Amino acid sequence: MAAGMVSLAIYSGRIGYDLLLGGELLEKQGRLAAARALYERGIAQRPDDAASAHLQYRLAMLHRGEGDADATRAAFANIVTTYTKRPDLVARAQRFLTALDRAKPDARRHIVPEITTRTEFKSAYCMPNSLALVIRYWGVPLTARQIGRDVTMMDVGTTVSDASWYVQTNGLEQWLMPLASIDNIRRFLDQDLPLLVYVPHHVLVVIGYDDALQSLVTYDVATEQIWIDQPIDEFLPKWRGEFAVIGVVLPPSRFATLPRELRSDLERWTRAYLHHDLHYQYHQSSDPVDLRRALAHLQTSVEAAPDLFFDVAHVAVRPRWAHARRAELFRADALGAAAESGLAFTRYDFDSDEPLREIAVLNLELGRYDTLQRFLEDRAKDGSLKLHPDLESLLGLLKYRADDMEGAVAHLGSLADDRRFPSVLGRAFERTNALESAIAEYGHVVELTDAPNEEMDPHESMLETLKRLARRRQSSQLFFAPRTPSLHARAQAMRRISDLAERLGDSDRIIAAARTYLEAFRWDADIELRYAEAVETKLARQSDLPHDAQEDLRRELTRAAAFAAVLDVNGRRRDRVASVGAASSALTSP
Structure with missing residues (x-):
C-alpha cells in the first residue's frame, strides 16, 4: 500500500490529495483505522482548501462512528469555518452540526457489526456489490466479481425478482416489505439485519442509522464515498419513488426466529411484490x-x-x-x-x-x-x-x-x-x-x-x-389534458367571443375569430351571420378607414351576407339575414 501511495504522489504531485484517495480506498475495503491514519497524515500535509475539506469530512464521519462527539464537532466546524471551497461538504457539515446540537445526549448510532466487502469498481455493478455485502454477511463466500459474472451469464439485471432468484440459488431467501417506513428499517437494523433498498434503477444496502445526524448509514456504490451517511430527508423521496421497498436476505433458520405475524406478512408481501415486479416486462x-x-x-x-x-x-x-x-x-x-x-x-x-x-x-x-x-x-x-x-x-x-x-x-x-x-x-x-x-x-x-x-x-x-x-379509452395512458374541441364547442366559443366583444365594443375581435373558425367550418350559418354583422358594424363605426380597407370590407360583407342567406335554409334567421343584406346593398350602392 505504501509503495502504491508513493507512486500516486509522484504522479500527481499533491500528497494530501493522494492520501485522501488512499484513505477512501481503505474505507471502501472496510479498513477504517488505516483510513483514519491516512486522513490525518493528509491534513498534516496542509493541502488546498478543497482537499482539506474532504479530509476533514471523512475524519468527522469516522469519529462519529467511533462515538467521539467532540472530535466529530471539531472536524465539521473546521469545514464550515475554514475549509469552505467545497459548498456541498460545507452544507452537509452544517446540517450535521445542527443535528448534533439538537440531538439528545443518548442519541444512538447503530451499525450492523462485522459487515464488510471489497467493492468491485465497474459500471452498473450496484446489484453485484450490494448482494455481495449481504450474502457474505451470512457466510456465503461470494465476491461482487463472482456475482457479476454469474448475473451476466444468467442475463438478469437489477430488479427485485432477479435478486430474489439469485440469493435462492445460494441457500438464502429475500423477504420483501413494500410501503415500509423508517421505523421498519430501524427495527430490522436493531436485530443486526442489513437491508437491500430499492430505488428507481438502483439498489443499495442500509447497514445502520444515526439518531443524532438523522441519517441512514448506507453502502451505495453510486455515491462518491460508497460507505456514507445519507440524511433521511434526502433518502426518502428516492426510496418512496419505488414504493419504499426493503429486502431482508435471511437463511431459513434465521427467518424461522422472526415473530409469526411478521413471517406471515413477509410471505404475502414477497409473493405480491414479486408478481408486481414480473408484470413490468409486459x-x-x-x-x-x-x-x-x-x-x-x-x-x-x-x-x-x-x-x-x-x-x-x-x-x-x-x-x-x-x-x-x-x-x-x-x-x-x-x-x-x-x-x-x-x-x-x-x-x-x-x-x-x-x-x-x-x-x-x-x-x-x-x-x-x-x-x-x-x-x-x-x-x-x-x-x-x-x-x-x-x-x-x-x-x-x-x-x-x-x-x-x-x-x-x-x-x-x-x-x-x-x-x-x-x-x-x-x-x-x-x-x-x-x-x-x-x-x-x-x-x-x-x-x-x-x-x-x-x-x-x-x-x-x-x-x-x-x-x-381521466382516461383514454383506447390505450393505457391516463391524462387530464384538453383535447381538440368539437364543432359544437368551437361554435360555442365563437359565440362567447361575439357576446363579450360586443360588450367591449370590439368588432375586430369577432371578425378575427370568425375568420379562423370559418376556414375550418364553412357551413355554420350562425357564425357566418355573426361575421357579417361584425363587418357591418366595423364599416359603420370606422368611417376613417383607408379607402382600400373599406373596399375590402364591403366586398367581404357582400359575400358573407349572400352566403348567410344561402345557409339559412329554414328561414330561422330571416330578419337578421335581411338586415345584413340591406346593409350590404346600402354600403355597396353608388
Missing part, C-alpha cells in the same frame, strides 16, 4: 397475450396483498382490463381502501407520475372529489404539484366544479396551452369579470385543430367530464 406491450400475462401477475399480487394500493389502482383504472379482471378482487370496499391509502402514501416525498395519476383516477371513479381536491391542494401548497401538469389541470377543474373561479383561474392559467382547458378557463375568467382574458381563452378553443381528442362538451356535467377526461 407493461408497455399492446400484444393481447402480453396483456393477459401482465393482468395475471397483477391479480396474483392483489390477491396476495390487497393492502398494496398501487396494483389495485393500476388494474382498476385501466379500461383495457375492465372486462377481464376478477370482480371479487375489486369490490367497492377494496377500491375504497386503495384510494384512501394511496392518497396517504403519496402525499409526501412521492413524485412517480404514473401511480399518482392512477390514484387520482381511482378517487374520481369512486366520487371522492372533495378528498382528492384537498390532496391536490396540499401538494400545490408545498410546490410538489408543479412537477405534474396533468394533476395541476385536474385541480383547476375540481376548483371550477366547486365554484371556486379564482382557484380555477390560478391553476389552469398557470399551465401551458396544451394543459389549460381553454373553454373552462374562459368561463372562469368570465365569472371573475376578466373579459379580455376570457376572449383570449375562447380564441384558443376556436383555433385548436390538431390536438389528439375532444374538448369538454359544454352540456356535459363536470363530474362526468372529469371521469371521461
Whole structure:
C-alpha cells in the first residue's frame, strides 16, 4: 500500500490529495483505522482548501462512528469555518452540526457489526456489490466479481425478482416489505439485519442509522464515498419513488426466529411484490397475450396483498382490463381502501407520475372529489404539484366544479396551452369579470385543430367530464389534458367571443375569430351571420378607414351576407339575414 501511495504522489504531485484517495480506498475495503491514519497524515500535509475539506469530512464521519462527539464537532466546524471551497461538504457539515446540537445526549448510532466487502469498481455493478455485502454477511463466500459474472451469464439485471432468484440459488431467501417506513428499517437494523433498498434503477444496502445526524448509514456504490451517511430527508423521496421497498436476505433458520405475524406478512408481501415486479416486462406491450400475462401477475399480487394500493389502482383504472379482471378482487370496499391509502402514501416525498395519476383516477371513479381536491391542494401548497401538469389541470377543474373561479383561474392559467382547458378557463375568467382574458381563452378553443381528442362538451356535467377526461379509452395512458374541441364547442366559443366583444365594443375581435373558425367550418350559418354583422358594424363605426380597407370590407360583407342567406335554409334567421343584406346593398350602392 505504501509503495502504491508513493507512486500516486509522484504522479500527481499533491500528497494530501493522494492520501485522501488512499484513505477512501481503505474505507471502501472496510479498513477504517488505516483510513483514519491516512486522513490525518493528509491534513498534516496542509493541502488546498478543497482537499482539506474532504479530509476533514471523512475524519468527522469516522469519529462519529467511533462515538467521539467532540472530535466529530471539531472536524465539521473546521469545514464550515475554514475549509469552505467545497459548498456541498460545507452544507452537509452544517446540517450535521445542527443535528448534533439538537440531538439528545443518548442519541444512538447503530451499525450492523462485522459487515464488510471489497467493492468491485465497474459500471452498473450496484446489484453485484450490494448482494455481495449481504450474502457474505451470512457466510456465503461470494465476491461482487463472482456475482457479476454469474448475473451476466444468467442475463438478469437489477430488479427485485432477479435478486430474489439469485440469493435462492445460494441457500438464502429475500423477504420483501413494500410501503415500509423508517421505523421498519430501524427495527430490522436493531436485530443486526442489513437491508437491500430499492430505488428507481438502483439498489443499495442500509447497514445502520444515526439518531443524532438523522441519517441512514448506507453502502451505495453510486455515491462518491460508497460507505456514507445519507440524511433521511434526502433518502426518502428516492426510496418512496419505488414504493419504499426493503429486502431482508435471511437463511431459513434465521427467518424461522422472526415473530409469526411478521413471517406471515413477509410471505404475502414477497409473493405480491414479486408478481408486481414480473408484470413490468409486459407493461408497455399492446400484444393481447402480453396483456393477459401482465393482468395475471397483477391479480396474483392483489390477491396476495390487497393492502398494496398501487396494483389495485393500476388494474382498476385501466379500461383495457375492465372486462377481464376478477370482480371479487375489486369490490367497492377494496377500491375504497386503495384510494384512501394511496392518497396517504403519496402525499409526501412521492413524485412517480404514473401511480399518482392512477390514484387520482381511482378517487374520481369512486366520487371522492372533495378528498382528492384537498390532496391536490396540499401538494400545490408545498410546490410538489408543479412537477405534474396533468394533476395541476385536474385541480383547476375540481376548483371550477366547486365554484371556486379564482382557484380555477390560478391553476389552469398557470399551465401551458396544451394543459389549460381553454373553454373552462374562459368561463372562469368570465365569472371573475376578466373579459379580455376570457376572449383570449375562447380564441384558443376556436383555433385548436390538431390536438389528439375532444374538448369538454359544454352540456356535459363536470363530474362526468372529469371521469371521461381521466382516461383514454383506447390505450393505457391516463391524462387530464384538453383535447381538440368539437364543432359544437368551437361554435360555442365563437359565440362567447361575439357576446363579450360586443360588450367591449370590439368588432375586430369577432371578425378575427370568425375568420379562423370559418376556414375550418364553412357551413355554420350562425357564425357566418355573426361575421357579417361584425363587418357591418366595423364599416359603420370606422368611417376613417383607408379607402382600400373599406373596399375590402364591403366586398367581404357582400359575400358573407349572400352566403348567410344561402345557409339559412329554414328561414330561422330571416330578419337578421335581411338586415345584413340591406346593409350590404346600402354600403355597396353608388
